[in-house]
Amino acid sequence: MAEAQEFSDEDVQETVDDGPSLPPLWDIPRIVGIELTNFLSYKKAHLELSDFTAIVGPNASGKSNAVKAFRLLRDIPTYGLPVALARHGGFDQLRHRSNGKPNDPAIRLNFVFEGAPPSFYEISLGSVSGKRYRVKRERAMVNYGERGESVSFDSDGSRLSASERLAGPADDLRSAIAPGQSALSTGSFASYVVQNTLRSIQTIEINPALVGALQDPSSTDEFDPAGGNTTSVFEALTHEERTRVTEHLSAVVPGIVRIEPQNFADKQTLAFYQHSPSGNRKFLAKQMSDGTLRAFAIMLAMTQKTRPQLIVIEEPEVAIHLGALQSLVEILKSASSATQVLITTHSADIIDEVPVDSLRVVWSDQDQSQLAVVSEHTRSVLRTGMITPGALLRADALDPDRVA
Ligand SMILES: Nc1ncnc2c1ncn2[C@@H]1O[C@H](COP(=O)(O)OP(=O)(O)O)[C@@H](O)[C@H]1O
Ligand SMILES: [Mg+2]
Structure with a gap:
């Protein structure tokens, strides 16, 4: 009884209702x-x-x-x-x-x-x-x-x-x-x-020539969408993150065991160490193939310090051979629980790896672009497992859900 009187009305109010929370200024939806x-x-x-x-x-x-x-x-x-x-x-x-x-x-x-x-x-x-x-x-x-x-x-x-x-x-x-x-x-x-x-939201359009070129040291707050600051972005990663990028790349380009920044006067580039039966060989970025540099830059974008909420990648199949492409899509899919991924593609090999619910079909109709999910009829055909989305695409039979 006596104890209760020690609280004022204001105190009671405060414990019952601590008011609305502040807007989530730093959370990303x-x-x-x-x-x-x-x-x-x-x-x-x-x-x-x-x-x-x-x-x-x-x-x-x-x-x-x-x-x-x-x-x-x-x-x-x-x-x-x-x-x-x-x-x-x-x-x-x-x-x-x-x-x-x-x-x-x-x-x-x-x-x-x-x-x-x-x-x-x-x-x-x-x-x-x-x-x-x-x-x-x-x-x-x-x-x-x-x-x-x-x-x-x-x-x-x-x-x-x-x-x-x-x-x-x-x-x-x-x-x-x-x-x-x-x-x-x-x-x-x-x-x-x-x-x-x-x-x-980050759109990635890798230019392999920029990834391979000698680069200026840059701020690593932001991944250059063209890949012009890959060395600085890589350098800013922790040991674990570097190892992850290296492992991902080795799934695409077998034999890559280590990646290291290297300086030339005021410029920098990356050195790739590749294991081969005749020993380890070192390649500078500019000696690597366009496909390797693209795959590397995409994986780096997925690992960069400032993690984007959504990464948009145009036609990852460009310059990347089939086996490597499947590994790349696997890696993108597994990373997408943390960073949402949107890709554009016309590769049947890629869409074979993509769940049908994740596919969006675009087509042009009387000079207008149309966009839709895959039709229910096509889904039921795919559910039988007798044919894959890629095979349907090759046959021009991946039907969208057209609205009249
Ligand atoms: N302002 C516009 N109005 C209507 N159509 C446009 C406009 N700008 C571009 N297009 C059309 O968009 C098409 C290119 O679309 P794009 O998204 O580049 O194709 P893709 O699927 O190959 O990436 C072209 O056919 C072009 O005529
Ligand atoms: Mg295009």
């Missing part, structure tokens, strides 16, 4: 999909991602265009919207054209924090005069925590309103945005979360 509207060859498409997803389709069907949407998203917080668009050839190039008429593009990224309802970020652009653009709408809703917490912002391209207080006067939840700029840099909680999420 799972990317669940992307929705494209009037973007490049897509009029309308919805790509859902699993841990490991493979987009398969013939040439010019729209595989690379889907990848460009991810790269554009990542570029927005990295370079700002005007430069991000310029790096993709400008707003006008991105607009979907059917019958010569340009349409206004929009991209929506769906993501989810564990245990919370779905979240999204969405940006749609329109033209001002001729080829100039404006942001028509940009918004995000971030759901997190176990108590239904949520932060959001919404902008019409010139005014932003956010769910929580921005820097500035305590009661000012609105702020102005300069023409053509993204609302992501306005500092609301929701925009921080979206920025970090977009930055955690």
